[in-house]
Amino acid sequence: MDLVIESGSTAAVYRALRTAIADGRLQAGHRLPASRALAADLGVSRGSVAGAYERLVAEGHLTARVGSGTFVAETRTPRQQPRSVPDPLRPRAGWDFGPEPTSGNTPAPKYDFRVGIPDAGLFPFDTWRRMVGAELRLRANGPGTYADPYGHPALRAAIARYLGYARAVHATAGDVLVTNGAQHAFDLIGRVLLRPGDTVAVEEPGYPPARALFASLGARIAGVPVDGEGLIVDALPAHARIVYVTPSHQFPLGPVLSLDRRRQLLDWARRRQTAIVEDDYDSEFRFGSRPLEPLRALDRSERVLYVGTFSKSMLPTIRTGFVLTPPGLRPAMAAARQLGDGHGHVAMQAALARFIDEGELARHVRRARREYAARYERIVAGLGKLPQLNVVPSAAGLHVTALSRSRIPDLSGSLGWPLDDLSHYGGDRHGLVLGFGAVDPSRIDEGLSILARNL
Known part of the structure; x- marks a missing residue:
């Protein structure tokens, strides 16, 4: 436990623990070390730690459970307060952006046309x-x-x-x-x-x-x-x-x-x-x-x-x-x-x-290639029925691109990637990039129908 104490007294241990609870370093429900273990970590007597625990329990900051240990009380952990001053450290020019959301942070969407993701099931x-x-x-x-x-x-x-x-x-x-x-x-x-x-x-x-x-x-x-x-x-x-x-x-x-x-x-x-x-x-x-x-x-x-x-x-x-x-x-x-x-x-x-x-x-690639080829053909056939889109011929990879006459709206990634977002300098090409590596084949047709309604 990261505590700073100015002396080995009960009062010093009490203040350090109370401050840690007040500023959120010790969260509600957190189990504190046994008094003997914390005393050894801090280099103080066991009595100083036991006395601090007793005082904090009496004030309602801690809860002692027989046979289980000592815990931070559920009602005593404050919410983190917003910073009152701006952060003095800023990144250098060119680093005014953060990481993009990754697919591993959220469940896969029902109609998964995200680009660049293979099928883990294969x-x-x-x-x-x-x-x-x-x-x-x-x-x-x-x-x-x-x-x-x-x-x-x-x-x-x-x-x-x-x-x-x-x-x-x-x-x-x-x-x-x-x-x-x-x-x-x-x-x-x-x-x-x-x-x-x-x-x-x-x-x-x-x-x-x-x-x-x-x-x-x-x-x-x-x-x-x-x-x-x-x-x-x-x-x-x-x-x-x-x-x-x-x-x-x-x-x-x-x-x-x-x-x-x-x-x-x-x-x-x-x-x-x-x-x-x-x-x-x-x-x-x-x-x-x-x-x-x-x-x-x-x-x-x-x-x-x-x-x-x-x-x-x-x-x-x-x-x-x-x-x-x-x-x-x-x-x-x-x-x-x-x-x-x-x-x-x-x-x-x-x-x-x-x-x-x-x-x-090599065996995995051969098996996956057959599956991806079938998905590719199914998606190309489905896109061919949408008059708003014109499929760009391609015979490789895990995505297919279709051009359109006007800009494609933001589809939140699961229904494709607007081509305009991949053109840093602008341009006259509009369209949509659809991945087919991760999409459930049984949901391709229904997903394309939803896509058509969003165009």
Whole structure:
């Protein structure tokens, strides 16, 4: 118990306890330590604590229950009073916002068209639990030391092998830096590469969390339009330090960056000495032909940092991703990881390595891909019946975008994400982005009917 007393007297202990109750540090119903234990913590006699307890019980601040202990009285805890003076500490410019609400804070809505959320019901929890448990037991009596900031060696090797057969990316374990998801990778990249005032080019419309992260590091954000072939390379700002792009499945519109545009972008980055951050966030779930080779596979000048995540292919709560880093940046990226949070969860990373190497990830992805493809077709068919919307063709991912002639009203997230909210600089595109990873298939048609009534 965090109490400050000026002496060891009964009166001093009484004042400290009463103050803690009055200012709300000791809440109603809180059980106080036994008098002997509190006396030992405070370095006073047991009699001083017992005397203070007796006085507070007599005044109604505490309640003594035979056989149970001493508790703060239910009627004696005051409500927290509003602050009478403004907080003297304020964040620096650019940090005038708070965290966005997360899906884990509230029950899932009945019609769940939220974007970027996979179906947890498809995940093989029993298999995953067994592997994590085995790794925890294996390390139960291991040395209590810090781990490698690059990531668990077995996981780095497993990721490199997985990328080779799943995405046609040639990589070695030495190329892989394990992160706590894609956002963590973007943060490490920005901290290593960006100076305040540097320009980061992002797709417009594009992925708001990446844009906000680079801006929080002091970068100037330049929106670059996209069309049916993806990012328009000719519209890139001349002095961009980083180009952030989603070439395999542009977020949110969906087109694939064409091969010509990929070559143009790589040549542009080579000539301008610019880094490319390739965010390949959901290309496992492709419902048509095999995707084009990632930029990383075409890169010959070590300009591409390839970022991936297991948040879609597995679950967001696993908090694991990776970045393939050019050789010149690897030591700095690992140092930035070490300075930030040291390293990841060793047992979790070791379990994920087994999950990949034993084929469980590939089996899960194949099963989930079939289910998501069926949901995609059902949603596209339903949207096709709404004259207000025009579906943008797409053959990958966990969301679909439909354009409209006018702005879509705020639908509170559960019925989709208005496209206007993803266009930081405005524009003439209006529409709606609907996720289908988490929606109950039996409720898709009814949910779309409710959506139609809200348009």
